[in-house]
Amino acid sequence: PASRTALSDEEVTMKPQSGVIYHMRYELVDAPGTFLEIATTRPETIMGDTGVAVHPEDERYQHLIGKKIWRPFPREAIPIVADTAVDREFGTGVLKVTPAHDVTDWEIGERTGLPAIDVMNPDGTINEKGGEFAGMDRFEARKAAAKKLEELGLLVERKPYENNVGFSERANVPIEPRLSEQWFLKYPKIDEAIRAVENGHIKIYPERWTKTYLHWLKNIKDWCLSRQLWWGHRIPVWYRKGADRANPENYHVSVAGPSDPENWEQEEDVLDTWASSWLWPLATLGWPDASAMKARGFESFFPSSVLVTGFDILFFWVARMIISSLEFAGPEKETLSEEEIAQRVPFRDVYITGLIRDIKGRKMSKSLGNFPDALELLDKYGADGVRFGLVSIAPQGQDIRFDEERLEPARNFCNKLWNVARFRQMQGDTQDNSSRGILLERIDSARFDLDDHAILGSLASTLEAYEKDMVRYEVSSATSHIYSFFWSDFCDWYIEVSKTKLKDESLRANCLAIQDFILRELLLLLHPFMPFITEELFSLMGYATEGDFAQNHATMNPNGLRERFSLDGQAVSQVALIREFVTKVRALKAEYKLAAKRDVSLSFTADSEHLGLIESNRDKLLSLVGAVELVHIDSAPDGMPGAISALATAFIDLSQSIDVEAERARLSKEEAKLQKAVKAGRSKLSNEKFLNSAPPKIVEGARAQLAESEAKLDEVLRLLKSL
């Protein structure tokens, strides 16, 4: 009653309401003094009751079917009918039937021939049919009617009761079912809309929404299009002046209108707003005007590749756009072939995003005020920080609880990006960065060391992972690949090892060229997520020539990259060995409170295979670990604390005496871990079935794993013994 308009099923939200259920009794006409008990939540509609219904197979009441019963006010004999819609378990199993004010009751009335008496005005007050209650609001009348029942001695009891009441989504008031004349649309192309998704002409991401979509379509009812609002597209229906509107011969339906408009009057009601929106894919491309369609590129842009939206409008909008396009994006046809469906769908993919909720998991809403101030967020985290942050915390299709603190890593990322560019600029030696081709020319792969191979190799893998994620709309996964490549591989490792290489004139230019190249690819990868900073840096770093922008460029093909420099496929794992070695040595230093000392002396044992790897990276290792010497020795010294890694065992020459107990504790902990790994590995590898059934790659991996664990365990045991 608040909006005084009709609406569609989709606009109804069911809400649990605590109210009262009234048990009352109606007297049988044939048997005065005998009553039938009836439960209702809506006594104010008693005046509109035109019958009482029971289940046809309900033994309690079967003998009463066809008899009459007294409606208390206005007092009138009404029939007892049978209908399977009645739930025998509910209440007393007897239902009062008010066809004018309840959908189920209307249907029962239709089936059993009960008339409808509308007892309400459009504003929800009781009308003159409601007798003594006329003029009262429906809720006021409810109490008054209950009181009246009580006075008549017909009220058995009042019970507190919670039931689901349909609310208008827009006006947020209980909907009043009412008889009225409205225009409905019998949806066309429902079968085609089902096939479009079932047969993959349209793919929905995440896939589970497919089920929801299909369920809706398979249970679809006619669409109530009329709205009694002043805002909207007027319904394109004309009635012959002065003629009977109920007679279809007196209608004219068309967009253009009748040729003799003076004899017609147009419908006053307007269309449901979604009946305009459902034409969006077509109307935006000039439809239905052929020349406008041509001008707007209908041929090229229809269907579009992806529609990104929220699940809350999957029915309202998405499904209906599909239906309208199947109907209108081509010549009029009763049914469509698979090929025609493929041509007429409005988009190929539908990406359903999650909802951003507040920290307590509630939907953000104006009434709750539980949403952040966007301008404040931009101020605190930057436009790029907010964008990159939101994208990175939103896994595919999953709702997210928004906590503004979750944007911090993204803001820090932006800062880091800015700083690494600054580091590069502080190196000077600015050379020609103006195109990828020129950059590639500056890089001489003959001078590559292990780290150069590794960083370019992991750039190639990152490019691959990014591509793979993006085509599947795994956008946040794509950002996390960039994040870890940039932060962990590039900044924490490559830039750090660069600091040693940059001192070497024979390596310096090449190293800088590689940095320039990687930074350029990174900016391109990041550009969709952080357009401002990347565009700025693209220009500052000299990647853009006058009038050119990052957005005009694509990243390099990963295989092209590998081939161009004949990248060493082993480099990434070898650098991983070196990184483990460095971490273990640093940890050992920290253990002995030497973390800040940069002049320790190290010795190490290693097998011949790994010896070369250490020797050729000696300078970098010294710098990364904070040592002045790194001497290879043949056998482990006694009583010296050692850092065990797959690459080597390193020993710190301590001038101080070591804490034997602490060292024993540390090594024992390590030992326990390794014992467990060794035990697991051995039992797995001695299992025939595992060896026979597992893929060779897995078995191979398990062997290597075990070998490494065993080697480390030997080291640990030896060190323990030597203490």
Added chain:
RNA sequence: GGGCGCUUAGCUCAGUUGGUUAGAGCGUCUGGUUUACACCCAGAAGGUCGCAGGUUCGACUCCUGCAGCGCCCACCA
């Protein structure tokens, strides 16, 4: 009533066809004026992957049941 999702480290969450030692950020603890960055660096601690079964050589991952939380659909008045 039907359907869907979630339950993994103190917190917020990743974990892509079952496979090597389950990850990240934040938080915590220790240390830090090294050629950018303290919005930083180095190191560490922290998990019976909700519970109970099952399938399998192997389960966070697959199946069944249960529990808790959330959502969607539905004509119990």
